[in-house]
Amino acid sequence: xxxxxxxxxxxxxxxxxxxxxxxxxxxxxxxxxxxxxxxxxxxxxxxxxxxxxxxxxxxxxxxxxxxxxxxxxxxxxxxxxxxxxxxxxxxxxxxxxxxxxxxxxxxxxxxxxxxxxxxxxxxxxxxxxxxxxxxxxxxxxxxxxxxxxxxxxxxxxxxxxxxxxxxxxxxxxxxxxxxxxxxxxxxxxxxxxxxxxxxxxxxxxxxxxxxxxxxxxxxxxxxxxxxxxxxxxxxxxxxxxxxxxxxxxxxxxxxxxxxxxxxxxxxxxxxxxx
Numbered sequence: 001x002x003x004x005x006x007x008x009x010x011x012x013x014x015x016x017x018x019x020x021x022x023x024x025x026x027x028x029x030x031x032x033x034x035x036x037x038x039x040x041x042x043x044x045x046x047x048x049x050x051x052x053x054x055x056x057x058x059x060x061x062x063x064x065x066x067x068x069x070x071x072x073x074x075x076x077x078x079x080x081x082x083x084x085x086x087x088x089x090x091x092x093x094x095x096x097x098x099x100x101x102x103x104x105x106x107x108x109x110x111x112x113x114x115x116x117x118x119x120x121x122x123x124x125x126x127x128x129x130x131x132x133x134x135x136x137x138x139x140x141x142x143x144x145x146x147x148x149x150x151x152x153x154x155x156x157x158x159x160x161x162x163x164x165x166x167x168x169x170x171x172x173x174x175x176x177x178x179x180x181x182x183x184x185x186x187x188x189x190x191x192x193x194x195x196x197x198x199x200x201x202x203x204x205x206x207x208x209x210x211x212x213x214x215x216x217x218x219x220x221x222x223x224x225x226x227x228x229x230x231x232x233x234x235x236x237x238x239x240x241x242x243x244x245x246x247x248x249x250x251x252x253x254x255x256x257x258x259x260x261x262x263x264x265x266x267x268x269x270x271x272x273x274x
Contacts, residue, residue, distance in 0.1 A: 057274050058084070058273050059085075061269070061270050062080065062268070062269045064079045064080070065077055065080075073105040075102075075103065075105065077100075077109075078100070082097050090122045090123070090124065092119065092120040092122075093119045094116075095115075095117045096114075097113075097114070097116075098113070098114045098115075099114075100263070111142075112138075112139070112140040112141060113138070114138050115138075119133050126161075129157055132155070133152070134150070134151070135151045137150075143257060145180055148176065148177070148180075149178075150174045150176045150194070152173050152175055153172055155170065156169065156170030163204075168199075168200045169197075169199055170198045171196065171197050171198075174194045176220075177190075192220045193221045194219065194221065195218065195219055198215065199215045200214045207238065210236045210244075211233070213232065214230075216231075217229060229252065231249075233248070242270060243268060243270055243271075244269045244271070245266070245267075246267060246268065247264070247266040248263075250263045251263075
């Protein structure tokens, strides 16, 4: 009897420890994002509006979320991200991290983390052609991706490039290694080479309203039925030089796991050029 009681107490402690650890990790990650936002807020008073001959660096934090409480259930979604960029005469470097977490009536729906680093190399300032390279890491509960790493390079062509409008098309090859969830008890690890085609559009109106969109088509060169579709679009309204209201649409489809995500969020972006 005592042994059974001790086993039950041990299992109960494991449950509470696992839940507590998840809550602590969740709020620790949120705390890091909000600390970055506060630092940008304190420094944003002297922020510039864009890159120029004396401004080489850019840092931003986007904060969005939704909490819906009804009788007997609480639904919430947090979507937070951070970005850092460097732009010189012939080189541009970007790195970003985004974390999406959501629960619906106590059931985990999203716990997705994406980290991306890319660079562009130009022959000269204002060149239409450029070389690019990137590395992406993805872990997505909703898309059944345990771990995914992509790395590759290619070329891009700037169709339109002026102070208000950017239209760029790029293409290249990516090496991918993935660990995906096939079912509740089985994972699959595989490697493939993908072609990566991207169309990017950016438009600014009087430095107050900005529209950005990007679409990726990434078919595998090894498996004919393996492809990734990723589309994003956002609209930002600048409230202050360092603060914008932002609404964003994201769609991703992974054919190998037969999963897709569509997300519409709204929140604020705190940014600074220096």
